[in-house]
Amino acid sequence: MTPATTTALLLLLAAGVATAEEEDDQEEGEDARSYRGYRVYRVFPAGGAELRELVSGLDDEVSLWTQYLGRNGSSADLLTAPRAAAEVTARLEARRVPYLLLIADLEEAIREENPPVDPEEEDWENRGGHRLTWTRYHRYKDIDSYLDYLANTYTDICQTEVIGKTSQGRDMKLLKVSTGGKGKPAIWIDGGIHGREWISPASATYVLLQLVEFREQHSELLDSVDWYILPVANPDGYEYSHTKDRLWRKTRSAGTPHRRKDGKKARTCYGVDPNRNWDFHWREGVAGEACREDFAGLRAFSEPETRAMSDYILARRRDIKVYLTLHSYSQMWLVPWGYQDEKPRDYYDMYVLAEKGVKALEAVRGTDYLLGTAAELMYTSAGGSDDWAKGAAGVKYSYSVELPDTGQHGFVLPAAQIEPVGQETWAAVKAIAAHFAEGHD
Known part of the structure; x- marks a missing residue:
């Protein structure tokens, strides 16, 4: 997978489920986000084009956690919302793309991640x-x-x-x-x-x-x-990430208005990816949508x-x-x-x-x-x-x-x-x- 292909894939997936909480503009008084039923799949596509086909039309349901290149071939870890799991696996099987289920229920994994506070x-x-x-x-x-x-x-x-x-x-x-x-x-x-x-x-x-x-x-x-x-x-x-959304990546700076192109209600999106915000080749190859996980500011x-x-x-x-x-x-x-x-x-x-x-x-x-x-x-x-x-x-x-x-x-x-x-x-x-x-x- 070439860097250009990888960048295009990231642009496609970065605004997925991992930033869906911004749709509701979670404020201090609101409940923490639940990841019940969310799954993480590792997929092994032949290349970037095939991976894009696998997630086409599922931008709000699938998000890229990470991906690998090199000695073990190409792979990607996809966080998938419950309503999209059947569609994702059907596409994988139809194209005979190998895949593994890494996490069957993310909310369960989150609950087991950290032991309760010891009273002592x-x-x-x-x-x-x-x-x-x-x-x-x-x-x-x-x-x-x-x-x-x-x-x-x-x-x-x-x-x-x-x-x-x-x-x-x-x-x-x-x-x-x-x-x-x-x-x-x-x-x-x-x-x-x-x-x-x-x-x-x-x-x-x-x-x-x-x-x-x-x-x-x-x-x-x-x-x-x-x-x-x-x-x-x-x-x-x-x-x-401790109080509202376990998968929150960005800062919590004041919201940036975002006008949607699909006609849906505009929303305000919070935070900037602090590891895309440094003044060295800043924003090269990265789109500017404020609701993206990797929004550079x-x-x-x-x-x-x-x-x-x-x-x-x-x-x-x-x-x-x-x-x-x-x-x-x-x-x-x-x-x-x-x-x-x-x-x-x-x-x-x-x-x-x-x-x-x-x-x-x-x-x-x-x-x-x-x-x-x-x-x-x-x-x-x-x-x-x-x-x-x-x-x-x-x-x-x-x-x-x-x-x-x-x-x-x-x-x-x-x-x-x-x-x-x-x-x-x-x-x-x-x-x-x-x-x-x-x-x-």
């Missing part, structure tokens, strides 16, 4: 200073309080910084971890750019747990490297979240040697570029360092990660933070990591996987950091 957690804040665990997915306030706990407990190396405010007024809180001194190489890590990717903030905080609370096991990584870690880059979207850096991150990184661009953004799902370590097929001139250097991280990660429990560019492994997309960090901020080693799994659970990875994923992610981060702790450029 109510006392943890008094006993330990925070309530964060790595046995369940936590709300933003718990993550926020953990950053404060680290800063208040490990005052010699930790400092919180509020780098900006979200559209809804939440703090964008970052933790700087440093033993002091000037001119040290720095590593930036962010998580939670997309609200629904809960394993991302959980993994970022697990990295903080290991880096700070077990510092004696790797003191060289603190003595030689500074760290900037922003566990939740999209707090509004993250909270909305009315202008680059329209979102306070992306502006705050970019300003902070640009002010420290001379020291930041690695930009690492955590996403899910697919189990891929992605190297720029994402917006085009052509690779950067120093791609080999970037690949070799990434390979160290991937090998360390895979050594933990044998998890298989693909390594390459987004354009060659998934699809072309412009306006991403990793491309911006490389192309605009000049951070040589810029990566986007798609955390587990490969589709069995997709975006609703069970909380039991938080610690295993955190362990292997930390192993990769350590391997990357060791490169600079050893004095390499």
Whole structure:
């Protein structure tokens, strides 16, 4: 499947069921969206044309979760509304397109994803200073309080910084971890750019747990490297995914009016995809409909979240040697570029360092990660933070990591996987950091 074909397919599917909640303009007082009866299929079409035929006329019923290219052939994961399931499977079988049912009832998977709060957690804040665990997915306030706990407990190396405010007024809180001194190489890590990717903030905080609370096991990584870690880059979207719509991806900025071409009632659509909003090849090959999941915004850096991150990184661009953004799902370590097929001139250097991280990660429990560019492994997309960090901020080693799994659970990875994923992610981060702790450029 060519990048052009892939882009066309994304344009076709991105406005599907995953943004249907905007039809009703869900406000704070409304009930959370139910995904009862929604199914996720993995299909194996011969190419983009066949896939488009399979979903033709079902734009409001079928949405693309992710797709793969490369060594295992082409495939796509489709979230299908209950009323469209029979039609989709009938088309697949009529064309003899192989497919698998990955999730039979998404609402059931969501209900089983996260265990209920342990009543004893109510006392943890008094006993330990925070309530964060790595046995369940936590709300933003718990993550926020953990950053404060680290800063208040490990005052010699930790400092919180509020780098900006979200559209809804939440703090964008970052933790700087440093033993002091000037001119040290720095590593930036962010998580939670997309609200629904809960394993991302959980993994970022697990990295903080290991880096700070077990510092004696790797003191060289603190003595030689500074760290900037922003566990939740999209707090509004993250909270909305907990309270209103488990699959919410975008920010929650003020609604953009959208006039429908089919004669139906116009609607107001909320939010922008913060990973299409960066001012580097912004909006290339992407349509501008506000209700799309990957809406890039009315202008680059329209979102306070992306502006705050970019300003902070640009002010420290001379020291930041690695930009690492955590996403899910697919189990891929992605190297720029994402917006085009052509690779950067120093791609080999970037690949070799990434390979160290991937090998360390895979050594933990044998998890298989693909390594390459987004354009060659998934699809072309412009306006991403990793491309911006490389192309605009000049951070040589810029990566986007798609955390587990490969589709069995997709975006609703069970909380039991938080610690295993955190362990292997930390192993990769350590391997990357060791490169600079050893004095390499």
